[in-house]
Amino acid sequence: MRLRVKWLTTASLVGTVLKYIAAAMVVPLAVSFIYMEDVWVFAVSAAATGLLAFALERLDPDPDMGPAEALLLVVVSWLAVALVGTIPYLLAGYGTPSALAHPVNALFESMSGFTTTGATVMGEISTDRHSHALMLWRQLTQWLGGMGIIVLMVAILPELAVNGAQLMKTEAPGPDLQKLTPRITQTARVLWIVYFGFTALLAVLLYALHLGGFAPNMTAYNAVAHAFSTLPTGGFSPEADSIAAFSAAVQWVIIPFMVVAGTNFALFWHLLDGDVRTLLNDPEFRVYAGAIAILTAILATLLYGGGAPPQELGGTTAGNTENALRQAAFQIGSLLNSTGFATSDFAQWDPAAQTLLLFTMFIGGSAGSTGGGIKVIRWIVVIKALRRELFRTARPSAIKPIRLGGYVIDEDVVRGITAFTLLYMVLFGVATVFFVLDSLRVGYELSTLEAMGASIATLGNIGPGFGSLGPFGSYTEFPFETKLMMVFLMWIGRLEIVPVLAVFTGAFWKR
Amino acid sequence: MRLRVKWLTTASLVGTVLKYIAAAMVVPLAVSFIYMEDVWVFAVSAAATGLLAFALERLDPDPDMGPAEALLLVVVSWLAVALVGTIPYLLAGYGTPSALAHPVNALFESMSGFTTTGATVMGEISTDRHSHALMLWRQLTQWLGGMGIIVLMVAILPELAVNGAQLMKTEAPGPDLQKLTPRITQTARVLWIVYFGFTALLAVLLYALHLGGFAPNMTAYNAVAHAFSTLPTGGFSPEADSIAAFSAAVQWVIIPFMVVAGTNFALFWHLLDGDVRTLLNDPEFRVYAGAIAILTAILATLLYGGGAPPQELGGTTAGNTENALRQAAFQIGSLLNSTGFATSDFAQWDPAAQTLLLFTMFIGGSAGSTGGGIKVIRWIVVIKALRRELFRTARPSAIKPIRLGGYVIDEDVVRGITAFTLLYMVLFGVATVFFVLDSLRVGYELSTLEAMGASIATLGNIGPGFGSLGPFGSYTEFPFETKLMMVFLMWIGRLEIVPVLAVFTGAFWKR
Ligand SMILES: [K+]
């Protein structure tokens, strides 16, 4: 049996990816010099990662990538990056009581970062306890992960024809990315510019609030740290209280940026050209924005009517229009597209509000954004496919293609999208049962809502769940087997599931 | 605009269906004479139903049914039957404090009966409170519903090519129903014989246990009543404590009959010929029996290890092998295929056990059985379709048909089955959120598990859920809007969803 995949080529290209990670470690290294904390940690991490990258690159001096090698590259590179991402955690944690000193915890935190999940196993989140450089590295992993996702979505998956990823490119309604710029790599570059621009804008706005006296604790460090985790729909924060640590002004500013993070970035490129109609006419954006508006209205009504007890962190929402609206808009804006920031401990809200949030978590971001989950464009196609099924039953002889923004969607794409959505549900269910049983095995009892929350929060790259896994909780109590399962879910969830599982089939490897 | 459906033809055929219901009302009428209770109720009910049936039949003296009329007949007849089924409840309840005196409650109970769901809105379930005839009518609605389902599944839906229903006929592996007997109506007759046979056998066995001294309260009335609701995977019982009211011997006898109720009845026809291999080699039966065995083993382990507090009804399972195994086998056997009987208040079990039961409820019965839900054959096709999706990603050029028992499954059937499964999940989610919000509106707080339980228990025609909707609870506290939504879910769930929703499309009615 010969392998049909040139895995040395893939390994060499993973080396190239790691080279960029080594270079990115210069950012926390610089921060470590500013605060004179953990300097050796990042010096060693960058050097070790760089050396590994160099060694891997030499495995194939002239890498020539086919589709199989590209698929393997996507799958392996996220794992390799998560693995080297543990180096700073392990070095800084060595000999301390930090949870990150354990390899499984470090891998969880690193995978959670690079997949922009934002679930944490850290006990005490604070720059008093951990160095500023380490906490910024944690934020940066999310921002780097977001950059990777953009390349993956617009440049790699569509070429591989993976479960409807094509839709996110050529057949996307409104902005035809192919027309934006002649080459795919340039398309990615355009989206990167949008991503960079919004990150910088958010950091500047947040720091301006601080300078203007509206956000006492939004230091320059915090402004950059939160910009780093907002645009990738990340959700990590160096503050234990997430965005609840900041003023209402900060919360209101972050809400539109979270909405942006889940919107197709290409639409903003059109905005720069003064073209507002493309954004407003985009079917996916309309559904995405409409869902946020409707769910916010429902949740705000629940909160205004007393659907949440008064909290130290979230304040009182009952009878308080501004706070009910702010808490509702923030949590929906955050959970719908998989960001995972919080301004209130929604794990203490009424069951009705929590149930609404649970189902909101199944929606996901838009194509061409950093949002995870099932994604709005897939739901649109799924609903059209289900309606067609009713139509076919009502009129068995009729043939009806599925259209989106005037284009006919290829039946293979429809099939891929319905299969993906179904696979997502099945994995959600299997993971939930796994978590419940594995936790019971070690005597840690999980409610159904907690188990479901853990499942969707990791598979959907959202981060926080419910109960003890709420936005101010931690995943640290889980047995290591469950944590490794979660690492797996974050990994496959971020890579649209099918590519990773396909690499695990015999058909991928055998001739 | 002309209607393309000859609705008068359908109305006339609905009349024919109602004629059989009027005839069936003679059974409780006879019982009412035995006990001299509610005689006028059933005399009037039978007469009124018969008159209505006669009037409807006259609407089209020479009914000639096409596919559209057949589809409409299926959809309308279940609703019409549920409506006339309320007559005894309303007449008997008139002027009493019985919940069934209210039309919405009566419709809920009647629809729950004829769809073999088994959810109840009755407060006090007892032949002291209600007449023996009325309680037997409630049991009989389930048995009649089961007969209807058999005709629907083998004779009508496959002809209409509804979401993979074809699979349940010609392409079914093992027993090719077409070959069993030359005509479809005869196929249905064969399955009816099996259904009749098992019903009679169970009634005789249960009464024999009574005569043998193993079941003091299993009177002839109870033996017949429970046989009436076991084979249709119904779940109603004239005892408030369901099967927990009876001895362990009764429980052990009912378990295999519940398993039978969810098995393809055609396989038993082969058994009568001495052909055991067809049963044992049937892919659906192997998965169905395997799932019951595995889930029972897991649940028994949980219960043995202390996963349930000692109860008056279910007894102590911790450290008690026989009881742990019995409770596990009974509840899995009951919930997996949508029966809904209970021998223990599983709503009081540990969250882990309840979560396991919740997911068990998504499996469903087999094709050619009276079991509801998604059904095992669909899961087999879905899993094969998902695996093929991985295969296609690993080897984009390969073409791979989906096979089942040596046959290639038509791609239209695969598409119909994946669409059905996805639609099922979407409806489950929408209904859950609806229940939570509607209940909150009237100040009745529902936990996520309770709302999900209500959703799957009605859409899947299972009956009991969790929390206050547990096996010994009642649906009576819900607002009427929620109850009507549940009536709708039971109705569409029992008719495989798509036929009902298709009738609601404009495409069905317009030329
Ligand atoms: K996230």
Ligand SMILES: [K+]
């Ligand atoms: K049932």
